[in-house]
Amino acid sequence: MQKERLIPLIVAAALFMENMDATVIATSLPAIAADIGTSPLTLKLAITSYLLSLAVFIPASGWAADRFGARTVFSAAIAVFMVGSIGCALAHSINDFVAARILQGLGGAMMTPVGRLVLLRSIDKAALVGAMAWMTVPALIGPVIGPPLGGFITTYFSWHWIFLINIPIGLAGIFFAQRYIDPIRSENPERLDVYGLVLAGVGLAGIAFGLSVAGLGLLPWPVVTALIVVGCGSMLLYLRHARRTASPVLDFSLMRLTTLRASLTGGFLFRLGIGALPFLLPLLMQIGFGLSPFQSGLVTFASSAGAMGMKPLAARIIRTFGFRRIMTINALVSSVFLAACALFTPATPLLLIMIILLVGGFFRSLQFTAINTVAYAEVQTPQMSRATTLVSVGQQLAISAGVAVGAFSVEATMALRHSPALGADDFAPAFVVVAVLTALSAFSFWRMPDDAGSEISGRKAIDISSRKGEVSAVSSTATKKAVEETQDARDQRLG
Missing domain, CATH: 1.20.1250.20 (MFS general substrate transporter like domains)
Structure with missing residues (x-):
């Protein structure tokens, strides 16, 4: 019972840090831009580099968790996110800020899917609904409280603390992850599909980045259109490649x-x-x-x-x-x-x-x-x-x-x-x-x-009715057996 309560909270705390940080700087752009010597418009383009980094590195998260263990990757992702946060707070130029945001994106790309994987591998399926309920909190609360919190910190303290408050949260997350999460890893990790990773990364980056800036006036429409078209083209090439490999980074x-x-x-x-x-x-x-x-x-x-x-x-x-x-x-x-x-x-x-x-x-x-x-x-x-x-x-x-x-x-x-x-x-x-x-x-x-x-x-x-109107009463034992047989057949096809 202790694990069923603690692990969702550990994962939720890390994801809250990532979700909130993605939006908390929205109201602090003018102050940050003035301090590092750039315009708010240019700084917005730098912030979208975080989304770009997320899209590029998310496909590698599953392989990394199988290869090095979900607990290790999850803790390392928090550490990388913390280093990126410190880099943002210490940035003195637009280039420094962009580099730090990309590093944060790398950490965030691993935190979200691997955090969910930690939950799935640590919690019994019968208790998964309650555990997953807490997983949705960061995604709902982070974007809502991020902007006012950013404005409050910038007004009454300094914009640097927007990023520095991640440090105690991150340290606590790493400590509790190492203490309460089991070191689960795959016994037979698959080979990393580097070519597929590049195709999927380019495809997702083009689509996600293009959609993120569309309609915001940050880039000309021809550039936005080109990003989305290139992204879609790369994803089509990836889909063709994924049918020919036994270990696709995105298994459709x-x-x-x-x-x-x-x-x-x-x-x-x-x-x-x-x-x-x-x-x-x-x-x-x-x-x-x-x-x-x-x-x-x-x-x-x-x-x-x-x-x-x-x-x-x-x-x-x-x-x-x-x-x-x-x-x-x-x-x-x-x-x-x-x-x-x-x-x-x-x-x-x-x-x-x-x-x-x-x-x-x-x-x-x-x-x-x-x-x-x-x-x-x-x-x-x-x-x-x-x-x-x-x-x-x-x-x-x-x-x-x-x-x-x-x-x-x-x-x-x-x-x-x-x-x-x-x-x-x-x-x-x-x-x-x-x-x-x-x-x-x-x-x-x-x-x-x-x-x-x-x-x-x-x-x-x-008892449920089929689409033909036939009603079948199925015992729980027979249902379980049918489900198992169906899943075995699917496993063989997915092989």
Whole structure:
């Protein structure tokens, strides 16, 4: 029981540090730029180097965990992230800052998928829902409290402390990881597919980086288009190469697993819509409503409070209703609360806004927990490292695409309305667009079997009707045997 509580907290603390740091500097750009002698615009391009580094190194995370052990790689990733944080705090030029951010990206690329792998290999599947619930906290809270925290630290202390506060968190994470996480590694680590790693790295970097800067005005559109086209071309070459190698860095054959496929496809659409929220909402609060960054952060923090309130209930809700029903209905409910943001105006009471964000945060957190957990329902232990790498890549691309869709929607609205400057009315269509994308994810979840993930959720097998209308009563013993036979057949095909 102690392990089931401590390991999720250890991993969550490290991921919180990484998620928060990715957004905490947003409100501190002018101060940092003035101190190191560059412009805020140039510094924004330097910050996107972090996303570039993430995309390049994530594909190697699964191999590294199998080769050197998940605990070792996870602890080393925290250490690398800390060194990069110190480098950012000591930077005196744009080149120093870029180099430090790339180093941070290397650490972050290993922390997220390997941290999830540590959880999967340390926690029994029956307790995975509760453990994974805590894993979703960093992704929900980090982007929300990052900007106001960055503004508070920069205003009352110094921007250097934005990065230096990572040091005690990182040291504690390494200590507890070495103490409580078992040194699990693969007995037969596969050979590193260097050629595939280069193709996947270039492909993901081009797509993620291109989507991240699209619509933000940081690069000319021809350059953004070229990045995305080159990235897509490289990924097509990788897909062709992956069919010919026995140890691909991104194993897309795992998409044959029903629950993993639903988690990736439906999760991509859901994250794409929800991923735009931390980008759109602070802009609406600050530019549209005239709130300060700190005031905006206090309002949007309500969604994080809702996310925290869901954690004790997630396992019970999923166990009662099952993954398929919860994820299908909850995707639609979450999209409604996302669309409700389109109704916010300067005259809307802040209390009402906070209530909507609070309740919406509850449902979004429940959905993230279900998506992150059901992905591994059919994955066998030898395939875990490949699965966590694939899931992390999907998440990174979805977040980048979410920001791009949100920014493009706002720009398109301004162009159609001939708005001379960004105002509160320009945000409503963007919230509607991302809400529709979020709702579309329900189709992927609805296509899952009714008993999908029952081994993880703890929900008893129930009688279900086939698509032809035939009803079959299957005993729990027969169900277990059928699942095992299916998984053995899949393992042989994935071989």
